[in-house]
Amino acid sequence: MIRVLVVHETRLVRSGLAALLQDEEEIDAIAACWTSAPGKAASFRPQVCVVDGDCAGSVQAAGYPGGPGCELLVLASACRPGTLRRAVAAKARGFVDKDAPPARLRHAINLVAKGQRYVDHTLTLDFLQAADMPLTARELSVLQLAAGGASVPEIARELHLSSGTVRNYMAAINRKTGARNRVDAIRISQGAGWV
C-alpha cells in the first residue's frame, strides 16, 4: 500500500481526489487543507504528497507539506509555467496535468513512490516556458504589489524606490510580457502563474 496525502484548499475537491485514489487497492489516501497538512503528515507518514500547485498563496504561506522521505507530486494546469517553476524549486518528482485521466495520476503516484520521476507529456511545452521566466525578482515584487491594487507611489514607498523607477519597472514588465498596459500585464502574469 502506498500512503498518499492529498492537499487542496477546497474540501470537496480534496475529498474527491482522495476518493478517486482510494478506489485503487494499492493506494491509501487521506486529504488535508494547507493548514492541517503538516500535522496530518506527521501522524500518517505519507510516501507521496499530492498538492495543487496552482494554490500559489497557500504554497508561499505554508511551503509544500510532507516530511523527510515523502515525495512531492504536483497537479498543474496547462499554460501556467509559473506553477511548474515553483514545483521544480520545491524538488517535486511528479508533475501531472489536472486535466489528465485519473489512471495517469495513479500511474504517476506509483512511479514517484518508487523514487522515480514523472512528467506529464501535456506539460512539456510549459516546462520550456518555465525555464524562460521573463521577469526579474524585482519586477515580480513590483507586479505583485500592483496586482494587490497598490498605486505607483504606494509601490515606491513599499520597495524604497522612486516613483520614476517603479514606472520604469512597469514599462519593462509590459514590454517583456507583451502587455498593452498595467492591467493587461497583471492578467497575463496571473494567467501564467508568475504571480
Add this chain to the structure above:
Amino acid sequence: MIRVLVVHETRLVRSGLAALLQDEEEIDAIAACWTSAPGKAASFRPQVCVVDGDCAGSVQAAGYPGGPGCELLVLASACRPGTLRRAVAAKARGFVDKDAPPARLRHAINLVAKGQRYVDHTLTLDFLQAADMPLTARELSVLQLAAGGASVPEIARELHLSSGTVRNYMAAINRKTGARNRVDAIRISQGAGWV
C-alpha cells in the same frame, strides 16, 4: 438511485467529485466537461446536475447544462456573491459550499432530487450580498473590458461611448466597490464573482 451529472472544467476534479458521490449506494454519478455536458445529459438523463458555479466563463459560453426535469445544484465558494446571483438566475435549487463536508453535498442532492430547495448555511451572508449587487449592467461591461486589458479609448470604441464617459463609469465603479484604482476594482470584483 438518483442519477447525477457532475460538470467541471478540470478532469481530475470532476472525476473526483463523481467518485465521491458514487461511494453512496443511492447515487449513480458520471462526470462531464462543459462542452460534453449537453450530450451526456441527453443520454444519461440526470435528475440532478452538479456544477461548479465559479466557472463564470464556461457558464456564460454554454449556459447551465441539464435538460427538462433536471434540477440544478451549484457548488459555490464563500464570499463570491456574483456566483450565487448567476445560479439564482439559472433557477438553481441547491447551493452547496465547496468547502462543505461530502455528506452535506449528498444530503443536498437527495433533497434537490425530490424537488426541494437546499441552501448551505455557510452561504447565507453571501446571499444577502448577492441581492445587493453594486454595479449596473453598463458598469459591468466597462469593467469586463478593462479586466481583459483594454485601455479607456479601446473600451470607449467598443461600447460606442466617449472616453470621458468611460472614465466616469470607472470612477463610479471605484467608488461603489471601495477600490483605490482600476486594478483594485478589477481585483475586488473578480474576487466577488461579479465579473
